[in-house]
Amino acid sequence: MNRFILSAAILSTLTLLLHVLGGAPEYLAPAWTSDVTQDQRTLYSVLWHTMTALLAINAIALFLAARSEQPLPFVALVSAQYMAMA
Numbered sequence: 001m002n003r004f005i006l007s008a009a010i011l012s013t014l015t016l017l018l019h020v021l022g023g024a025p026e027y028l029a030p031a032w033t034s035d036v037t038q039d040q041r042t043l044y045s046v047l048w049h050t051m052t053a054l055l056a057i058n059a060i061a062l063f064l065a066a067r068s069e070q071p072l073p074f075v076a077l078v079s080a081q082y083m084a085m086a
Helices: 003-032 038-067 072-085
Strands: none
Touching: 003 038, 003 072, 038 072
16 A cells, blocks of 8 residues: 555545535535525535535545555546646
8 A cells, every 4th residue: 555645545535524524614604695696606506516526536536546556547637636726
């Protein structure tokens, strides 16, 4: 098992937890109760849940990569996604 990739998987999981547990009350809930249009609330919600899914999928991919004999495809894809987000 690759410990560096496993560390990245754990960090990705922590990021996911911070996003869901810390960000939802601070950002998502106020957006739902704001005075913006229903279309804007819907868009914000879709973007929020898309990011949640992406973080979860990346964490799973990194856990799989940590156990894989050929981790490069997993790591390259996750790295590209995180670089695009940054």
